[in-house]
Amino acid sequence: MSSVDAGLACKPADYKSDIKPIWCPGCGDYHVLMSFTRAFAELGLPPEEIVVVSGIGCSSRIPAYTNCYGFHGVHGRSLALAAGLKVTRPELTVVVASGDGDGYSIGGNHFLHACRRNIDMTYVVMDNRVYGMTKGQPSPTTEPDFDTALSPGGTGLRPFHPLVIALASGANFIARCFSGEPNETASILVEAIQHPGFSFVEILSPCVTFRPDEKEWKNLVHPAPVAATSDPGKAARRIMTDDGFNIGVLYRGDRKPYAPAIGSASVELTELEKDFEL
Amino acid sequence: MVLAPQSISDCLFTTQWATYLAETLQSPAIVLSDQFIGQARAAIERPADIAFIGQRLKATEISSTYRRYARAANGISAMAIPGTRGGQYTADGLTHTERGTPTSGEADHGAQLDKRREKLEQFNFGDHWAVCEGAGDLAVLTWGSLTGTVREAIGEAAQDGLEASLLAPRLLSPVQPQQFAAALNGKKRVLIVEQSHGSQFYRYLRAYYDLPGEVHILNRPGPLPIRVSEVHRAMTQWS
Amino acid sequence: MSKPIRAPKISSLADLFAIAYGIEADAVERYELLAGQMETHNNPELVAVFRDLCRAEAIHRDEIRRLAGDIDVVAHAQRVAKWGRGDSPEEADLAAAHYLMTPWHALQLALAGEKRALDFFRSVVETAKDPDIKKMAEEFVEEEAEHVNLVHRLLRKFPPPSGSWSSDLDPPVAQE
Numbered sequence: 001m002s003s004v005d006a007g008l009a010c011k012p013a014d015y016k017s018d019i020k021p022i023w024c025p026g027c028g029d030y031h032v033l034m035s036f037t038r039a040f041a042e043l044g045l046p047p048e049e050i051v052v053v054s055g056i057g058c059s060s061r062i063p064a065y066t067n068c069y070g071f072h073g074v075h076g077r078s079l080a081l082a083a084g085l086k087v088t089r090p091e092l093t094v095v096v097a098s099g100d101g102d103g104y105s106i107g108g109n110h111f112l113h114a115c116r117r118n119i120d121m122t123y124v125v126m127d128n129r130v131y132g133m134t135k136g137q138p139s140p141t142t143e144p145d146f147d148t149a150l151s152p153g154g155t156g157l158r159p160f161h162p163l164v165i166a167l168a169s170g171a172n173f174i175a176r177c178f179s180g181e182p183n184e185t186a187s188i189l190v191e192a193i194q195h196p197g198f199s200f201v202e203i204l205s206p207c208v209t210f211r212p213d214e215k216e217w218k219n220l221v222h223p224a225p226v227a228a229t230s231d232p233g234k235a236a237r238r239i240m241t242d243d244g245f246n247i248g249v250l251y252r253g254d255r256k257p258y259a260p261a262i263g264s265a266s267v268e269l270t271e272l273e274k275d276f277e278l
Numbered sequence: 279m280v281l282a283p284q285s286i287s288d289c290l291f292t293t294q295w296a297t298y299l300a301e302t303l304q305s306p307a308i309v310l311s312d313q314f315i316g317q318a319r320a321a322i323e324r325p326a327d328i329a330f331i332g333q334r335l336k337a338t339e340i341s342s343t344y345r346r347y348a349r350a351a352n353g354i355s356a357m358a359i360p361g362t363r364g365g366q367y368t369a370d371g372l373t374h375t376e377r378g379t380p381t382s383g384e385a386d387h388g389a390q391l392d393k394r395r396e397k398l399e400q401f402n403f404g405d406h407w408a409v410c411e412g413a414g415d416l417a418v419l420t421w422g423s424l425t426g427t428v429r430e431a432i433g434e435a436a437q438d439g440l441e442a443s444l445l446a447p448r449l450l451s452p453v454q455p456q457q458f459a460a461a462l463n464g465k466k467r468v469l470i471v472e473q474s475h476g477s478q479f480y481r482y483l484r485a486y487y488d489l490p491g492e493v494h495i496l497n498r499p500g501p502l503p504i505r506v507s508e509v510h511r512a513m514t515q516w517s
Numbered sequence: 518m519s520k521p522i523r524a525p526k527i528s529s530l531a532d533l534f535a536i537a538y539g540i541e542a543d544a545v546e547r548y549e550l551l552a553g554q555m556e557t558h559n560n561p562e563l564v565a566v567f568r569d570l571c572r573a574e575a576i577h578r579d580e581i582r583r584l585a586g587d588i589d590v591v592a593h594a595q596r597v598a599k600w601g602r603g604d605s606p607e608e609a610d611l612a613a614a615h616y617l618m619t620p621w622h623a624l625q626l627a628l629a630g631e632k633r634a635l636d637f638f639r640s641v642v643e644t645a646k647d648p649d650i651k652k653m654a655e656e657f658v659e660e661e662a663e664h665v666n667l668v669h670r671l672l673r674k675f676p677p678p679s680g681s682w683s684s685d686l687d688p689p690v691a692q693e
Binding site for chain 1: 546550551553554555556557558595596599600601604611612613614615616618689690
């Protein structure tokens with residue numbers, strides 16, 4: 001019997017399914033899953049009232065590893081699916097899981113408008129700076145000098161800066177975490193879920209197979225040198241100068257979340273006819 | 279499922295039906311309108327009130343053995359709605375077990391494919407699957423917005439003493455072989471009319487159905503719609 | 518850059534038992550997770566090693582529960598056994614796992630965990646003001662020291678692997 005059923009304080013194990021992840025041993029996403037379950041336990045939400053929506057990629061396998069409702073949708077479209085769900089079922093807690101490929105490449109357009117719409121949900125992107133599931137192609141956040149047989153000499157392209165895009169597009173809460181610190185990541189996820197509006201949390205999550213150099217991230221991440229701000233101008237200056245390894249909450253906004261009034265739709269033609277009466 | 283409305287007013291009916299089918303069968307439905315309908319405007323008779331109320335089969339009593347994609351006699355599995363305790367599952371695009379767990383197993387893949395096929399094969403789509411009108415040993419087959427054109431051409435041919443029947447499927451997929459065979463029973467000539475350069479509709483019919491007797495095809499691409507006179511000529515100048 | 522772990526506060530004997538219990542319980546879960554990973558990735562030797570470590574930690578965990586007597590260590594651990602940063606001491610480093618890892622690697626992870634636990638209880642002995650807490654912590658120090666020795670003995674059976682332990686004739690990287 002789970003803790004929830006027994007009326008006890010929730011444990012992370014209550015939010016974990018019995019399905020064994022297929023991630024490579026050493027993958028940062030194991031810690032991200034831990035952060036998810038610890039955050040849900042901290043919030044004390046019944047598992048059946050949480051929905052984890054994802055797209056395609058290694059990170060997007062996460063819904064099935066939780067004991068919540070999940071939707072493993074099509075590539076890059078998790079935000080569209082989640083928006084539809086949240087708008088029609090506002091009482092549910094909707095967490096969207098994605099990766100740098102799914103979220104910033106094919107899903108990049110949805111990202112902009114999800115930030116702009118500011119629907120109350122939490123978007124978690126596990127960024128490993130590579131297309132992992134398809135075996136190692138550069139992603140939008142890959143460094144320009146990442147030199148492999150798939151990108152000889154590196155792409156030479158400036159990487160996408162998701163925190164800047166999120167801020168410019170209107171996200172109401174922006175943070176960066178590191179998967180290797182699951183307790184702190186869990187704390188930030190709790191805050192992100194509780195913060196009204198669209199919360200964006202980027203989690204640096206190393207890919208042990210196609211980016212073994214990312215093992216070094218544990219030595220590069222550091223707490224952000226300045227405190228979080230609610231001033232978009234300050235946040236913009238700060239984010240533009242960060243080194244990509246600042247950890248913590250960067251911005252907390254106060255925009256009102258988008259929540260359209262969903263009443264019972266009229267299905268009677270006589271009602272519609274009134275709009276067309278001469 | 280693929281459904282094709284036949285006129286402006288039929289768009290409402292076909293979309294209502296498609297929504298009902300999608301909810302009832304938990305399968306996606308495409309409503310295949312066309313540009314002629316989409317860019318036309320007409321004064322029509324007031325449509326009938328909604329005839330279909332689609333209701334998804336929901337799992338409200340959740341037991342410990344609940345499986346989202348359990349094989350049922352009619353292929354339709356009850357769906358637990360988020361918020362229902364104990365019904366948690368992940369809706370997965372990957373091949374999955376009855377529980378919804380991703381799998382690469384042959385047996386699971388086969389079972390779910392069979393289930394999806396059973397849903398559509400066992401369902402009784404009724405008479406709405408096609409418009410079947412008229413008699414005679416000549417059948418004129420078409421679909422979509424050409425249905426009205428063909429109906430008018432058949433009317434004109436009747437005044438010339440040539441009797442013909444119209445068969446216009448509204449349900450393009452899944453195919454209905456028994457109903458199709460019944461509709462073309464006794465026909466000696468079949469005229470296929472389609473606005474298509476590569477006679478796609480004819481090839482679709484050939485792929486899934488038996489066409490009796492002698493078959494002629496009247497096809498050309500747009501942008502000018504096939505006229506009543508063209509169909510009438512093809513019917514009456516059969517050689 | 519290694520970061521200090523923020524250990525939970527120990528204000529009572531119940532806290533100490535709960536935290537000690539939590540350390541072993543977390544280790545059981547972690548080794549079970551690693552066993553599952555090795556099973557998925559077809560490394561049966563490591564499945565056996567991690568399952569053995571899991572069983573050993575379960576014995577330690579159950580012993581602490583017995584020693585705690587009437588104290589409900591399970592419920593109390595949920596309240597107090599929260600490690601501020603990273604994992605609790607005996608949780609093996611997930612990032613160090615590798616699908617081709619050898620028993621030697623697994624035992625090195627176990628050794629590191631036992632040493633961290635030993636250091637933790639030593640610090641409790643040094644800083645505890647309550648004599649009961651100090652005394653119990655000293656027992657835990659002895660226990661953990663024995664665990665460290667046990668792992669050293671196991672390591673004698675498994676020599677360090679060769680330099681090519683991680684080379685894979687059919688690697689996941691398709692493009693070379």
